Amino acid sequence: MARETTKGEETKAAILDRALALASLGGFEKLTIGTLAEALQMSKSGLFAHFGAKSELQLAVMRHGVDRFISHVIAPALKLPRGEPRLRALVDGWIRWDRDALPGGCPLQAAAAEYDDVEGPIRDYVVESQRDWFDTLTQVARAAIQAGALAADIDPRAFAFELSNILAGYRRHARLFREPDAESLTRSAFEALLARSRPRA
């Protein structure tokens, strides 16, 4: 009984991985039971048994993406000391995530543009997950101030705004413009942000 559950969960996780890769390339709106069944060469009824309606499938795939982002980017950074090591790990992790984890880059960042005007549970989930990420950056900045790694007069929210803007800029220059120096442009902007935010001697 326990073994069967495990096998069912493994199958579901494999489906979610594949669906997430598709969504990273084409967006969540094109991700339907029909398109996924075709891509996986599975029956629609098999997928319906796992996910039910289209919006449930989309939400399940988004949640799977957020879980992977937390495992790949946030959790490893939080294991490092507060201050620069943790901030650097978030930036390194984010660049790796958008560059390598999925064929079309971060699917949640793309979904933010796709759903910002479309009311409903999918928009709600996108806002919630993007806010969680922004709040994580704010909290890591606050901890860096407390640890004396950033100046005491830094506003952690303004710091998080600048940092999340820089990371979004990476996506534009790497994925849209396909510029070979997208990463160095991004890392230079981050180093400049750090340099001007450190405590004055």
Add this chain to the structure above:
Amino acid sequence: MARETTKGEETKAAILDRALALASLGGFEKLTIGTLAEALQMSKSGLFAHFGAKSELQLAVMRHGVDRFISHVIAPALKLPRGEPRLRALVDGWIRWDRDALPGGCPLQAAAAEYDDVEGPIRDYVVESQRDWFDTLTQVARAAIQAGALAADIDPRAFAFELSNILAGYRRHARLFREPDAESLTRSAFEALLARSRPRA
């Protein structure tokens, strides 16, 4: 004969305005001859006469959006003196554009996320227009350096990267998070960028 052309052009411009508003809300992929005919209560054949295939319609609407952006944001700024007046006009114009010009904000910025992985003429046009905007910011920064408004050791491309990141951040906080202080967060980040980029006395 000349009068007929004018009337035809007026009709086409009115169609493009409406289509642009729809694309700003739902994205360009959902914009088809069929959905547009329904929204305008026009016949499909009438729209086909103006635009032909779906991809021609999408490109015509994008071009119309870029034309409006140039008229609303870039042209007025270029009429002002180089340096801070021109930079401030670009920022003011951009915020007004994303906030007020269309119901769903800048449709080209949304298209950047929608098409970054979809090869073809639409992606090519999105890249070209977004690059034009980035190059305009770079050129305005370069002119500000030449005018002595920004320090001589500023890299105009790094300045444009920071500025375009800040403007994209406005969209996230205003349209996605719907935060009441999105504009002040954005303007503060721009003022901080200006302050640290001025020539040292």
